Amino acid sequence: MPAIYDCLVLGLGPAGASFARLAPPSLSLCCLSEKERPHGKPCGGLLAPDAQKELALQGLCLPKELLVSPQIFAVHTLDLCSGQSRLYPRSYVNLDRPRFDAWLRSLIPSRVEVREGRAVDVRRGEDGLFYVTYRAGGQEQELIARSLVGADGGASLVRRRLFPGREGRSFVCFQQGFAAGETRPFYACIFDHKTSPVCSWALCKDGVLLFGGAFPAERCRQRFEEQKARLRALGWKLDAPLYGHGCPIRCPAGNADFCLGENNVHLLGEAAGFVSPSSLEGISSALRSGRLLAEAYASDPAHVHEAYVRLTAPLRRRLLLKLLKRPFMYDPLLRRLVLFSGLSALSLPGSAARPDACPLPFSPEPASDRA
Ligand SMILES: Cc1cc2nc3c(=O)[nH]c(=O)nc-3n(C[C@H](O)[C@H](O)[C@H](O)COP(=O)(O)OP(=O)(O)OC[C@H]3O[C@@H](n4cnc5c(N)ncnc54)[C@H](O)[C@@H]3O)c2cc1C
Structure with a gap:
């Protein structure tokens, strides 16, 4: 038996x-x-504060071998349609x-x-x-x-x-890893309502840049490639992925x-x-x-x-x-207002007067920084 x-x-x-x-x-x-x-x-492999609390509740502490570099204290929010960009304080554990x-x-x-x-x-x-x-x-x-x-x-x-x-309800996620090269380590959340109703993300992990996003099933791969092309036009280096993978994600409405x-x-x-x-x-x-x-x-x-x-x-x-919270993140007009207001954002030099003046985090380091 x-x-x-x-x-x-x-x-x-x-x-x-x-x-x-x-x-x-x-x-x-x-x-x-x-x-x-x-x-x-x-997966982005970011442990949000809720996950950190849950691990604490379960009596667990993370061994340092699970952590990757860099650890993250802010998220750079980019709106590809309006060109606005802001930096918000957030505390994540970046892990493998x-x-x-x-x-x-x-x-x-x-x-x-x-x-x-x-x-x-x-x-x-x-x-x-x-x-x-x-x-x-x-x-x-x-x-x-x-x-x-x-x-x-x-x-x-x-x-x-x-x-x-x-x-x-579900979306199809794609994520690719790229050699991080000259780019600054950062975490970005990208909104682009031309290609997806939900956000995409980019973050560094031990010298690899992960870029991923969630897309409606119809033309999902094409939308992902279109979004990459829009970011490439801004100077992002998203050619020759080291690897790539995809899966569905359930997202309750x-x-x-x-x-x-x-x-x-x-x-x-x-x-x-x-x-x-x-x-x-x-x-x-x-x-x-x-x-x-x-x-x-x-x-x-x-x-x-x-x-x-x-x-x-x-x-x-x-x-x-x-x-x-979704309308403030995903409705283009409301998001524009939130980004414009700068409410709870960190102010970067030169960005206070014009939100679109906030430097794109993915640009190669300026020559003066490298020196
Ligand atoms: C691209 C992407 C990025 C994400 N980034 C983040 C993030 O940064 N932070 C965050 O908190 N959440 C993130 N999420 C969400 C998070 O990954 C999931 O919510 C979480 O992993 C769910 O855990 P789970 O145990 O329910 O399922 P999973 O982690 O998916 O685990 C399911 C397990 O079941 C196994 N399995 C599945 N089918 C079978 C089968 N037929 N036979 C045998 N085994 C099977 C799989 O191999 C896997 O081990 C992300 C999701 C995606 C898709």
């Missing part, structure tokens, strides 16, 4: 790894996650995302069984059990469990198979875009739609939802899903509140 686990976790990103680490020891738990891709999941994921996985207790493989099918049998077929080493195998945790990210197989028609699962299926992190609709930040919500599901299992084993829905209500409210 094949083993029947109490719970099977599909996906070991921040959400699945947090749940696997914190789940009650009485639960027989098996985790399945695919082999890490060479540059990991496409593949190393961060590997570190979270290394904290999973040895009692938890961890398997490597790509799930290709998920179904609920007539007996109420969950059957997950996965590929590993060229062979197909099957895992069986009484409950299933979908922590398999934006393209969640669990959500697609078990909750068809509830995929929610309202309460209906969240899907937490039902009965014995629980969705965590990005699979549930827990991503900030204003900044696309999602690591904090992934970590938090993993912890909350573990708390639900510990507090009410007979009604886990009801407890999980209750415990995640403040998280969903917090994400929906961020929708209020």
Whole structure:
């Protein structure tokens, strides 16, 4: 007879790894996650203050090996359509995302069984059990469990198979790495409503410049290339990427875009739609939802899903509140006013009188700086 686990976790990103680490020891738990891709999941790898707080709540401190250079204290906001630019104080931890994921996985207790493989099918049998077929080493195998945790990210197989028609709103993300060359280390958030209704980003990591953005599915690759061409025209060096990758990102536009699962299926992190609709930040919500599901299992084993829905209500409210911020970020006129006002921005020499006079951070260093 094949083993029947109490719970099977599909996906070991921040959400699945947090749940696997914190789940009650009485639960027989098996985790399945695919082999890490060479540059990991496409991600800016910035830990926002909410993610820093969540790590602190979980009693975790980051080992210095996860950090990359430079650390970031401000975001340069550029509006490609109006030409406006401002510098806002923000505090992020800049980290190596593949190393961060590997570190979270290394904290999973040895009692938890961890398997490597790509799930290709998920179904609920007539007996109420969950059957997950996965590929590993060229062979197909099957895992069986009484409950299933979908922590398999934006393209969640669990959500697609078990909750068809509830995929929610998503964008397609592309991210490329470039040799940083002469450019100054910086973090920029780029708005360009000609190519995307959401922001793009550029930041340095240990001598590599990451440039990425999220685009509507229709003509997504073409829009990404068009945006790069618009930045190249401003002097950005975005030729000959060292590598590139892409994936979908779920981004809620309202309460209906969240899907937490039902009965014995629980969705965590990005699979549930827990991503900030204003900044696309999602690591904090992934970590938090993993912890909350573990708390639900510990507090009410007979009604886990009801407890999980209750415990995640403040998280969903917090994400929906961020929708209020969206018009000020994404409506071209309101954004123009915000940038023009300079409200809460750092003032750079020469930029106070004319917001468009703020120097583009990506220009090569002036000759005087190099000297
Ligand atoms: C381009 C981009 C940039 C981003 N930048 C930031 C940022 O700077 N800061 C931030 O806070 N958030 C950022 N986000 C959001 C953040 O990356 C996600 O919200 C977060 O990773 C979600 O964590 P998760 O554990 O839910 O899913 P993931 O991190 O996506 O983990 C899912 C795991 O499941 C595995 N998996 C998926 N399908 C299968 C399968 N069929 N079989 C086996 N395993 C599977 C994957 O390999 C992966 O290990 C960004 C997202 C994108 C797309």
